[in-house]
Amino acid sequence: MLYGIAAATTALLFAALLTALLRAPALRLGVVDRRRQRPVPLLGGAAVVLATCLVVAAGSWLGVAPLGDGMGPLLAAGAAVAALGLVADLRRVKARFLLGGTAVAAACVVPYDETGVPAGLLAVAWIVLVAVGFKSLDHADGLAGAVGVVTAFGVGACAAAEVMDGLAAMLSVLAAALTGFLMHNWHPARIALGACGSLFVGFVLASAAVLTRAGHEVASSAGVLFALTAAACADLVLVALSRRLAGRPLLRGGPDHLAHRLRRIGLTPRGATVLLGAGAFCGVLVGVLGHVGWTGGTGPLWVAGVALAVVLGLLRVRVYGPRRPPVHPLRAPAPTASHTASVQVRG
Template identity: 70%
Template sequence: MLYGIAAAATALILTALLTALLRTPARRLRLLDRRRQREVPLSGGVAVVLVTGLVVGAGGWAGVAPPVADGARELLVAGGVVAVLGLCADVWRLRRRVQAVGTAVAAACVVPYGETGVGPGLLAVGWVVWVTFGFRGLDHADGLAGGVGMVTAFGVGACAAIEVMDGIAVLMSVLAAALTGFLMHNWHPARAGLGACGSMPAGFVLAAGAVYARAGQGLGESAGVLFALTAVVGADTVLVLVARRLAGRPVLRGGPDHLAHRLRRLGLTVPGATLLLGAVALAGVLAGVLAHAGRVGADVLWWVAGGALFVVLTLFRVRVYGPRNPRQCVSSQVNGSLRVRSG
């Protein structure tokens, strides 16, 4: 208990300091993300990954913490591989297909097939890839990926603690603390971002850790718990994919069509949209943890799924796409002026 508190406090402080120290090198290397005409250095991802690995690994090596077990060591190594993929994507704009294949291979190497079985294990691999890229999609708004990731990490850590998986529980608490330290620089207006180097391994470790916590339990209820733990990520990804598909836009190309974008179209501020989505994520995490612990029935998971579907259908009606090409822009402006004159 005392070690967990000390490790989390250390991770929080170190991440906050390292994120600040790496901002200048990130600017010089042009590791930047543009948000609302601002250039945000992507120093937070490297800080979160390095501090999480250092604190968890050093505790076990020094003998002041339980050995890194329960699959936590495998998650650290595989998460490091995904972080390297993300860093390559930040620096060289690595293709999404290459990133997806690399993430799938890393997930396939850590899924506990002995407890899940081959079929459910392969489904778990696909789900880990889904969540990994879903978390990367949340990094477009100040404070969103860090806030949702922090809440999810606490939830997955609680599920692991219930199953007496001390290694994964410690890993999740350290990751949650590291993301909290990063949030000190990422709250609006953000002075640092995660980038693919930070958002992808965070999503990967969270998703794979949840798979470990639910391994060997019922497939249907496990799917409900896993979705509840990542409800905001799932809703955001489904909304974006369906909206882009129906609009005839490239699925893998970014755009202002995420949950936070649509909430801002409705009049919310950037912090307001982040806080609202964080509250929704917290509600889903609480439902998932209580269902995992057997404190509530599986019916609550259907309420989470229904709520996510309601959010998707409601925000889908918010218009976020303009005309596709300049000709359509000119045509719409001419038609608008003609309507005004005729009126």
């Protein structure tokens, strides 16, 4: 108990300090997100990764909180995913390399002896989906961090219910590190997670959730896992449907995420983040109650129904501008009436 409090406090302070220190180098090196209204540095995720990994490793090295079964590979795979995301922050990396690298890391942490190969492969795909979903949530100030904190506490509660104390302690350290980062990421954000931090957070949370549900029935596990990560999944589904219906490339960025659409209908940036964080908390709460058997199988169905209603409702919010007709490169545009009149006057 005392170690958990000390470790969480250390991670919070270390992440807050390191995030502040990394902001200036990120600006100097041009490691910024230019898709927002103003350039935002992207090295905040590196602070979260370092704080989490160093505090957990120190606890294991000192012998006060040894890494349990599967935690060592999980932390190493998460660090590898974070390194891949850092490369993507520093230079342009194709999406298939990010997805492939994350999938390889996920394949190394899934306990196939408890899940079986078919369910294990589905778990790999789901871990990749959640990791990408958290990367997608980094589009708004404070959103990925807030959802990450809520989800970390929820998955940690599930781990504690399975008497996986080491995993629960690691998730509490991650939640504390994200809280320290949020001191600098709340609107108006002075730094963002970037691919490094968002992929790491999503990967660790999804992998930890899979470890806690290993050995349970597949259908019920799918419901619990979805409820724990409903916000990230809803954002991915909304973006995919929106771009598909609009005929836009799936990998082209745009102001079509959850927070973007909520701001279109009148919410403030902070209001959108608080509302989505509250929605994530409700989903996580249902997932935890479903994991301990208090809600049966109906709870995740309610979460799925609400998420689907939100997605369908926000799809009606217009976020794309009018499409311009293509201009043939060999054809000059027809002269307008004003242009013809000016030519006549000059003649």
